[in-house]
Amino acid sequence: MSKGREGAAAGAAAAVLLRYLQEQNRPYSAQDAFGNLQREHGLGKAAVAKALEQLAQQGRIREKAYGKQKIYFADQEQLPAASDAELRGLDGNIAALSTEVQALQQSCRRMEAELKDLNGSMTTPEMAREVEELKKDCASYTEKLERIKSATNHVTPEEKEKVSWCWSRGSRSLLRASLLAVSEVCSEQKLYCKEWRRRKRMATELFDAILEGYPKSKKQFFVSTKALLCPGFPKVAVPAPPRESVAVLLHLLKSLFWSSTGGSWNRN
Numbered sequence: 001m002s003k004g005r006e007g008a009a010a011g012a013a014a015a016v017l018l019r020y021l022q023e024q025n026r027p028y029s030a031q032d033a034f035g036n037l038q039r040e041h042g043l044g045k046a047a048v049a050k051a052l053e054q055l056a057q058q059g060r061i062r063e064k065a066y067g068k069q070k071i072y073f074a075d076q077e078q079l080p081a082a083s084d085a086e087l088r089g090l091d092g093n094i095a096a097l098s099t100e101v102q103a104l105q106q107s108c109r110r111m112e113a114e115l116k117d118l119n120g121s122m123t124t125p126e127m128a129r130e131v132e133e134l135k136k137d138c139a140s141y142t143e144k145l146e147r148i149k150s151a152t153n154h155v156t157p158e159e160k161e162k163v164s165w166c167w168s169r170g171s172r173s174l175l176r177a178s179l180l181a182v183s184e185v186c187s188e189q190k191l192y193c194k195e196w197r198r199r200k201r202m203a204t205e206l207f208d209a210i211l212e213g214y215p216k217s218k219k220q221f222f223v224s225t226k227a228l229l230c231p232g233f234p235k236v237a238v239p240a241p242p243r244e245s246v247a248v249l250l251h252l253l254k255s256l257f258w259s260s261t262g263g264s265w266n267r268n
Contacts, residue, residue, distance in 0.1 A: 013051040016041050018074075021061055027073040 017033060028036075029050040035044050052072045055120065056063035061072050082090070207218075214221050 010047065010051060012053070013041075013043055013047045016043065017048065017051050018055055018060055020117055021072065022079065023073040025074055025079070027071040028063070029069055029071050034070070 030052055032043045034048040055061045062075050064071050211218060
């Protein structure tokens with residue numbers, strides 16, 4: 001490309017960028033300006049950056065650096081000053097547009113809520129399938145009801161009342177019998193526990209009285225007692241006698257002790 005064409009292209013890019021910055025009247029970086037104008041005007045990124053640098057050097061636009069990035073905006077002194085009437089008109093336009101924006105936002109929220117309700121509800125095909133299933137259920141129940149009505153073995157109200165009365169009476173009788181049986185079992189348990197404690201207390205008192213003058217241990221006393229009562233008894237571990245024979249065993253031990261010692265313990 002010749003230098004004349006390059007200069008014409010650069011001048012066209014500078015004119016487009018200058019007009020764009022003045023119309024928008026807001027700051028842009030080279031990247032933002034390139035992204036906004038490349039499709040409409042076909043400007044390259046390098047051409048946009050170069051044109052903005054030239055416009056800033058010529059004083060036709062303003063340049064401001066933020067770190068490594070530069071932004072460009074129109075020179076406010078070169079823009080025509082607005083009169084008071086124009087400013088009031090602009091304020092009115094801003095207020096009207098703000099009101100319109102609020103109305104549109106409320107409409108959007110209302111439509112979003114309506115869309116949410118519609119998404120949560122059944123669609124027309126789903127409702128049609130549900131209606132068909134309900135019709136089938138109704139037909140099935142109707143047929144079942146007709147079969148029940150056409151049956152001949154119906155229960156009359158009098159028979160139903162009689163059965164209910166007998167059932168309730170039988171239930172009360174069964175409950176009363178169950179309570180009585182439970183009460184009897186509890187009474188017998190208390191009686192047996194009382195007798196068991198009485199016999200245990202008697203046996204404990206008797207053994208304590210015997211062991212007061214016995215020179216050996218309680219275990220040896222029980223072993224010797226078994227040897228006296230059962231002479232051929234082997235010297236191995238034998239389970240204790242049943243509870244029913246505790247009283248008889250205690251009576252035999254007491255008689256044997258007093259008859260063999262004459263009322264006193266013979267250590268020899």
